[in-house]
Structure formats: structure tokens, C-alpha cells
Amino acid sequence: MMKRWIYASRNRGFTFIEIMLVVVIIGILMAVIVPRMSGRTRGAQASAAKMSIKGISTALGSFEVKAGRFPTSQEGLQALVTKPNGLNDDEWDGPYLSELPKDPWKEEFIYKSPGERNKDFDLVSKGPNKTEGDDDDIGNYSKDAPAAGDAGN
Known part of the structure; x- marks a missing residue:
């Protein structure tokens, strides 16, 4: 008799209630874990944007040392890739x-020279919302710093 009960319990599958309980537990775990991970992704993207801005700023500094000036806004960052007209x-x-x-959001950086916040140039990522002029923009300036023209006022 005992052997029959052991054999029967091994062939018995999961009940609908057991499967639903596992699905609910997985759902709860996902609801807790996914938002935390997406926050880390945003932070990593912002850090990547800051690092890119530092690298581009270094390239702009190298351009300035050789040319004696920064690329104009019209020449833009393209001046770091191909020689602008007017330079020998x-x-x-x-x-x-x-x-x-x-x-990191697959948008071009915004370059302005002379800058509105820095004397030499402004270099800005539009940030996660891909809209210029919002609080999530990331640039080569402090968000609390006055505009370049306001520094003396």
C-alpha cells in the first residue's frame, strides 16, 4: 500500500494554485528589482555622458592649442573630425x-562657442528626455553657475 502512495505522488504534477503562487512571487520580485535596476542605468548613462563631455573637451583643448582658437559654433564638433575651411x-x-x-541617448552633443555659461564653449547633452534646456541636461558647467555674461553682475 505504501509503495502505491509514493508512486502516485511522484506522478502528480503541480496544481494550478501552486503555479499561480510562483507567478505571483516572481511578479512581486520583478516589481521590486526592475525599478532599482533602471535607476542605476540612468545613473550610468549620466556618468557616461559626463565622461564623453570630458573627452570631447580635451579634444577641443588640443584643437585650441594648435589653431589658437576653439571651433566656432558654425564649425561645430565636426571641426574635430575634419579640417575646417579657413585653417591651414x-x-x-x-x-x-x-x-x-x-x-548615451544617441543624440548629438550641443556645442556653442563662445558659450552662454562658459567663456570659451558650452558642451551639452540633452539628457534622457532628449530636450534642450531642461533640468536633466548634462554639460561642462555647474548647474548653479551663472551664465558667462552674468559673472560680473
């Missing part, structure tokens, strides 16, 4: 970058 070979030692960089 002695004034350009590039390419300073192998390609035009994009931020």
Missing part, C-alpha cells in the same frame, strides 16, 4: 576625434 595645415593637427560623438 599648420593650424590643424587633426583629426582630434575619429567620429562625431553621440551621447
